[in-house]
Amino acid sequence: MGEISATNGNHEVHLAVKDDNNPPALTSKDSFLSFSVPFAQKLIAELFGTYFLIFAGCTAVSANQNFDKVVTLPGISIVWGLAVMVLVYSVGHISGAHFNPAVTLAFATCKRFPWKEVPPYILCQVAGSTMAAGTIRLLFTGHQNKFTGTMPAGSDMQSFGVEFIITFYLMFVISGVATDNRAIGELAGLAVGATVLLNVMFAGAISGASMNPARSLGPAIVWNKYEGIWIYLVSTTLGAQAGAWVYNMIRYTDKPLREITKSGSFLRTRRT
Numbered sequence: 001m002g003e004i005s006a007t008n009g010n011h012e013v014h015l016a017v018k019d020d021n022n023p024p025a026l027t028s029k030d031s032f033l034s035f036s037v038p039f040a041q042k043l044i045a046e047l048f049g050t051y052f053l054i055f056a057g058c059t060a061v062s063a064n065q066n067f068d069k070v071v072t073l074p075g076i077s078i079v080w081g082l083a084v085m086v087l088v089y090s091v092g093h094i095s096g097a098h099f100n101p102a103v104t105l106a107f108a109t110c111k112r113f114p115w116k117e118v119p120p121y122i123l124c125q126v127a128g129s130t131m132a133a134g135t136i137r138l139l140f141t142g143h144q145n146k147f148t149g150t151m152p153a154g155s156d157m158q159s160f161g162v163e164f165i166i167t168f169y170l171m172f173v174i175s176g177v178a179t180d181n182r183a184i185g186e187l188a189g190l191a192v193g194a195t196v197l198l199n200v201m202f203a204g205a206i207s208g209a210s211m212n213p214a215r216s217l218g219p220a221i222v223w224n225k226y227e228g229i230w231i232y233l234v235s236t237t238l239g240a241q242a243g244a245w246v247y248n249m250i251r252y253t254d255k256p257l258r259e260i261t262k263s264g265s266f267l268r269t270r271r272t
Contacts, residue, residue, distance in 0.1 A: 039117070041094060042094060042095040042096075042117075042121075043120055043121070043124045044124075045091040045095035046095045046098060046099065046121055046125055046128065047124040047125075047127060047128045048091075048128065049087045049090070049091050049099050049128070050099045050124070050125045050127075050128030050132070050214060051128035051129070051131050052087060052132075053083050053084065053128075053132075053215075054129045054132035054133065054214070054218055055132040055135060055136065056080075056083040057076070057079055057080045057215070058132065058133060058136050058148040058219065059136055059139075059148075060075065060076045061148045062140050062144070062146060062148050064076060065146045065148075066140065066144045066146065073200075073201065073205060074201060076200060076204060077197045077198075077201040078197060080196050080197060080200045080209075081193040081195075081197025081198075081200070082193060082197075083193075084099075084189075084192055084193040084196045085189045085192070085194075086193075087099065088188060088189035088192055088193065089189040092188070092189065095121075096113075097189075098121060099125060099128075099212070100125065100213070100215075101121075101126070101212070101214055101237070102167060102211075102212060102236045102237045102239070102240035102241075103171060103212075103240055104118055104121045104122060104125070105122075105240065105241070106171050106175075106240040107179075107244070109241060109245075110175075110179075110244050110245065110248055112179055122214075126217055126218065128214070128218075129214040129215060129217060129218025129219075130217075130221050130222060131218075132218060133148065133149075133218040133219040133221070133222040133223070134222050136148060137222055137223070147219065147223050148219050149208070149216055149218075149220050149223060149225060150207065150208030150209075150215070150216045150219075150228075150232055151208060151225075151227055152206075152207055152208075152228045152231060153205060153206055153207065154206065156228060156231055159206060159207035159208075159228065159235075160231050160234075160235045161235075162203050162206050162207045163203075163207050163209075163210060163211070163231060163235040163236055164235040164236075164239040165239065166199040166203050166209060166211055166239070167211045167235065167236045167238075167240050167243065168239040168240070168242050169195060169243065170192070170195050170199060170211050170243065171239065171240040171243030171244050171247075172243040172244075172246060172247050173191055173192060173195045174192055174244075175244050175247035176247055177191045177192065179247075180247075180251060199211060208232075210232045211236055211239075212232075212236060213232060213233045213236055213237060216229060216232035216233070216236075217229065217232070
């Protein structure tokens with residue numbers, strides 16, 4: 001005799017067949033038949049959110065290259081900042097609006113995001129970026145087909161340092177507005193978007209102001225141009241890690257010092 005069980009609402013939906021004579025070896029939680037509709041919705045939000053972010057920003061770059069610098073660097077900065085802002089408000093309540101493998105990894109290492117969800121999140125982010133870059137290449141053909149990825153304008157170490165600092169800055173702000181319950185949550189999109197705008201404004205001419213491995217990797221895949229790609233994979237990841245951990249170090253807590261030291265947040269000291 002078989003039985004189908006499922007959970008509803010905001011919880012995972014599992015489909016499993018129960019055999020009274022031969023109990024299954026796997027539970028409904030770890031069965032390969034498990035299916036989570038809310039998690040699939042998160043992945044779709046990350047895929048399309050990253051797609052629209054990269055499409056808007058890189059199209060601004062392409063239009064600026066092909067139409068006599070009509071957009072200008074300040075214009076490109078505004079496009080990136082506004083795109084981040086509107087997407088945070090659009091799907092932030094669904095997936096968290098990461099759109100960035102470095103952000104996802106930083107949240108995971110700080111135990112604010114489950115590790116099991118990291119690989120599919122990153123896969124969707126890179127796929128969204130690659131799809132957006134592919135769309136741009138289809139739209140801008142012939143003499144308009146110009147690379148919209150990121151490349152160092154100066155030395156590799158100069159771009160590495162700039163990318164590390166601006167990604168640190170971005171993740172520090174994200175940690176403050178998105179993970180601290182004392183912050184004004186309604187302004188998170190505005191704060192993060194303004195940070196991206198500011199970073200692109202002063203760092204765009206130096207390193208391209210990626211702050212996002214997926215932003216650099218997608219165009220690199222489509223145009224098959226990987227010069228300096230390691231900078232945008234390594235420095236942004238390290239910068240995000242550092243930004244998240246530094247904010248955690250200064251995060252306010254109302255716990256007594258005795259309880260904090262027991263938890264290992266600070267080095268234990270012996271009273272004399």
